[in-house]
Amino acid sequence: xxxxxxDVAKEAGVSFSTVSKALRNSPLVTEKTKRKILNVAKExxxxxxxxxxxxxxxxxxxxxxxxxxVERVTLSALITQINTKLEEYSYTTLLxxxxxxxxxxxxxxxxxxxxxxxDDLEGTFIRTAPISNIPLLYYGxxxxxxxxxxxxxxxxxxxxxxxxxxxxxxxxxxxxGDVSTKDPLQEQKVEAFIKTMNxxxxxxxxxxxxxxxxxxxxxxxxxxxxxxxxxxxxxxxxICGSYDITRGLLRAVNELHLxxxxxxxxxxxxxxxQMAELDVPxxxxxxxxxxxxxxxxxxxxxxxxxxxxxxxVSLDPELIIRTSTANNR
Amino acid sequence: xxxxxxDVAKEAGVSFSTVSKALRNSPLVTEKTKRKILNVAKExxxxxxxxxxxxxxxxxxxxxxxxxxVERVTLSALITQINTKLEEYSYTTLLxxxxxxxxxxxxxxxxxxxxxxxDDLEGTFIRTAPISNIPLLYYGxxxxxxxxxxxxxxxxxxxxxxxxxxxxxxxxxxxxGDVSTKDPLQEQKVEAFIKTMNxxxxxxxxxxxxxxxxxxxxxxxxxxxxxxxxxxxxxxxxICGSYDITRGLLRAVNELHLxxxxxxxxxxxxxxxQMAELDVPxxxxxxxxxxxxxxxxxxxxxxxxxxxxxxxVSLDPELIIRTSTANNR
DNA sequence: AATTAAAATAACAACGTTGTGATCCAATCC
DNA sequence: GGATTGGATCACAACGTTGTTATTTTAATT
Numbered sequence: 256x257x258x259x260x261x262d263v264a265k266e267a268g269v270s271f272s273t274v275s276k277a278l279r280n281s282p283l284v285t286e287k288t289k290r291k292i293l294n295v296a297k298e299x300x301x302x303x304x305x306x307x308x309x310x311x312x313x314x315x316x317x318x319x320x321x322x323x324x325v326e327r328v329t330l331s332a333l334i335t336q337i338n339t340k341l342e343e344y345s346y347t348t349l350l351x352x353x354x355x356x357x358x359x360x361x362x363x364x365x366x367x368x369x370x371x372x373x374d375d376l377e378g379t380f381i382r383t384a385p386i387s388n389i390p391l392l393y394y395g396x397x398x399x400x401x402x403x404x405x406x407x408x409x410x411x412x413x414x415x416x417x418x419x420x421x422x423x424x425x426x427x428x429x430x431x432g433d434v435s436t437k438d439p440l441q442e443q444k445v446e447a448f449i450k451t452m453n454x455x456x457x458x459x460x461x462x463x464x465x466x467x468x469x470x471x472x473x474x475x476x477x478x479x480x481x482x483x484x485x486x487x488x489x490x491x492x493x494i495c496g497s498y499d500i501t502r503g504l505l506r507a508v509n510e511l512h513l514x515x516x517x518x519x520x521x522x523x524x525x526x527x528x529q530m531a532e533l534d535v536p537x538x539x540x541x542x543x544x545x546x547x548x549x550x551x552x553x554x555x556x557x558x559x560x561x562x563x564x565x566x567x568v569s570l571d572p573e574l575i576i577r578t579s580t581a582n583n584r
Numbered sequence: 585x586x587x588x589x590x591d592v593a594k595e596a597g598v599s600f601s602t603v604s605k606a607l608r609n610s611p612l613v614t615e616k617t618k619r620k621i622l623n624v625a626k627e628x629x630x631x632x633x634x635x636x637x638x639x640x641x642x643x644x645x646x647x648x649x650x651x652x653x654v655e656r657v658t659l660s661a662l663i664t665q666i667n668t669k670l671e672e673y674s675y676t677t678l679l680x681x682x683x684x685x686x687x688x689x690x691x692x693x694x695x696x697x698x699x700x701x702x703d704d705l706e707g708t709f710i711r712t713a714p715i716s717n718i719p720l721l722y723y724g725x726x727x728x729x730x731x732x733x734x735x736x737x738x739x740x741x742x743x744x745x746x747x748x749x750x751x752x753x754x755x756x757x758x759x760x761g762d763v764s765t766k767d768p769l770q771e772q773k774v775e776a777f778i779k780t781m782n783x784x785x786x787x788x789x790x791x792x793x794x795x796x797x798x799x800x801x802x803x804x805x806x807x808x809x810x811x812x813x814x815x816x817x818x819x820x821x822x823i824c825g826s827y828d829i830t831r832g833l834l835r836a837v838n839e840l841h842l843x844x845x846x847x848x849x850x851x852x853x854x855x856x857x858q859m860a861e862l863d864v865p866x867x868x869x870x871x872x873x874x875x876x877x878x879x880x881x882x883x884x885x886x887x888x889x890x891x892x893x894x895x896x897v898s899l900d901p902e903l904i905i906r907t908s909t910a911n912n913r
Numbered sequence: 914a915a916t917t918a919a920a921a922t923a924a925c926a927a928c929g930t931t932g933t934g935a936t937c938c939a940a941t942c943c
Numbered sequence: 944g945g946a947t948t949g950g951a952t953c954a955c956a957a958c959g960t961t962g963t964t965a966t967t968t969t970a971a972t973t
Contacts (some may be wrong), residue, residue, distance in 0.1 A: 588958090588959055588960090589960065590959075600959090600960090601962085604959095604960065604962090605961090605962095608961085632959085632960080633958090633959050633960070634960095635958090635960090636958070636959035636960040636961090637959080637960050637961075638960090639949080639958090639959080639960070639961095640959090640961050640962080641960085641961070642959055812962060863951085895973065
């Protein structure tokens with residue numbers, strides 16, 4: 256079928272092992288023959304067979320990502336960044352949109368060097384060990400120590416947000432986010448909201464905790480509208496659980512002709528550049544996307560080289576103050 | 585490292601070729617030894633090495649998809665369906681979010697059996713041949729015959745829409761879509777709109793062709809609002825270029841308290857089930873998503889088996905009438 | 914019990930690479 | 944000028960499979 260190293264060898268009149276060395280630019284081959292072989296190879300359109308190569312080297316230069324079929328801006332941005340960074344180290348990133356188990360199985364079949372699992376975005380949080388000979392890295396919560404995990408410390412981030420607002424003198428603070436208990440990642444944020452509020456002497460009443468059906472803009476919009484329309488109960492500050500929800504909220508705020516931050520302060524989870532480019536630059540909390548991408552990449556590279564890594568990397572969220580938050584009155 | 589066929593052979597006290605046959609359930613091995621070997625294999629946690637297997641069989645049971653980093657509902661749904669269908673034939677689908685060239689290169693490296701290219705969603709329409717030993721299938725426009733292509737015939741779909749509206753007596757029909765000339769897939773729709781309108785004796789004035797910056801909901805929403813707010817020039821019918829734009833339009837329609845279809849008729853490109861589940865069931869044109877998925881899957885399977893396929897599959901769009909379109913007045 | 918056919922298993926060559934050790938040939942040394 | 948380097952090339956064994964051929968074992972037949 257395709258042209259192999261042996262075909263090149265025959266054509267160039269040398270042994271195939273010499274061709275192998277020449278192609279890998281080994282110093283064991285003289286410049287002259289190297290050049291000749293390279294020429295012949297190019298002429299014949301030689302393409303190395305990576306399967307054979309990997310069979311002996313045990314390296315595929317590929318990272319598998321178990322990709323939830325969810326479309327959230329932040330996650331897309333994250334995976335894009337990771338992909339770019341890995342490329343610099345000559346790794347290729349491949350995504351699977353299958354269920355976690357079969358995705359992992361597929362990646363084992365094609366022998367990727369490491370697997371990144373987003374844990375988890377569809378309510379099927381993983382607590383049992385999938386079968387994998389290949390090292391796994393989780394992006395999620397560190398409270399189950401089964402696997403190496405990168406944890407963005409969502410709870411701490413929300414605490415930061417509450418603190419900030421309370422110190423600005425806000426009394427009536429509402430949290431809008433996915434409050435279903437299915438997704439532990441969201442649960443964590445809600446818990447932190449309640450706990451921090453309480454610890455600062457504020458009780459969280461029912462109407463201060465808004466459950467959206469989802470993390471996307473539409474649910475954000477409708478929930479927000481509901482909250483803001485009731486003037487007597489309108490909060491002076493809102494914490495949004497994600498970038499998309501914030502977008503929805505902004506739309507609602509616009510429609511009701513409210514001014515940010517004089518009428519209402521807004522702070523959002525997700526520390527991503529886009530946050531500064533909204534109608535109003537939004538104060539945000541969270542680990543900077545770039546930092547997360549950096550750490551995940553670093554861990555993946557280590558895992559790919561079969562190096563031991565610390566089981567949990569817990570990242571420190573930051574508060575970045577923009578113009579969407581101000582003193583209450 | 586991991587346990588191989590030879591390890592199992594040694595443990596079971598047979599030759600490794602017998603193990604190979606036993607594992608592949610060959611009739612050349614007696615039931616008894618087969619059972620014994622299977623047991624030993626399971627006990628030792630034997631996992632077949634697919635690279636080695638593929639090296640001889642030349643089959644990876646994997647399809648590569650060049651995935652634009654675009655997030656459009658229709659495309660996600662399409663790829664999800666294709667993935668499911670391929671799974672039934674024991675193929676795994678893997679996505680790459682790299683640029684077309686490097687994605688194809690990566691898929692050649694890991695030796696997928698066929699590659700599906702979405703041509704194209706980012707303005708870098710492909711007209712030059714990428715280097716690939718692996719068969720490619722394009723989903724896009726059939727007018728460049730370089731590669732096997734599945735064409736959803738977007739132009740014809742829009743014609744269907746115009747026809748329908750004109751026959752309902754609409755005079756003032758506006759098209760909202762991505763009118764940038766960068767993406768030939770969108771260009772095709774616009775051209776068809778103008779041509780069909782003209783052929784039916786209607787001239788398309790500037791304000792009847794709305795350019796959104798993008799195909800997503802936000803641009804859809806703002807463009808729509810602009811169009812609808814100017815009461816004197818409000819169209820009696822609108823054709824939307826995509827599902828997402830339709831969602832945006834619906835939002836605008838709601839805000840202005842317009843009634844569908846009495847105040848305005850709406851018809852949308854994208855023949856997907858979700859279209860029936862919007863606020864108002866939307867009349868739609870296009871090839872049913874399922875049909876597209878079916879054909880793409882079929883072609884990919886043929887390509888994977890190195891069979892020759894017809895170079896272009898042109899699918900026939902359908903008009904599905906729901907409650908969003910009615911007679912004018 | 915010896916012969917033969919059939920069934921079961923073992924041995925071995927592929928697949929396309931890499932890496933190690935074995936050969937070759939020229940140039941250098943005494 | 945024969946022994947000795949040492950650089951360049953070659954031959955060959957891996958890697959973990961599959962498939963073909965050769966060998967052994969078993970059972971059937973006389």
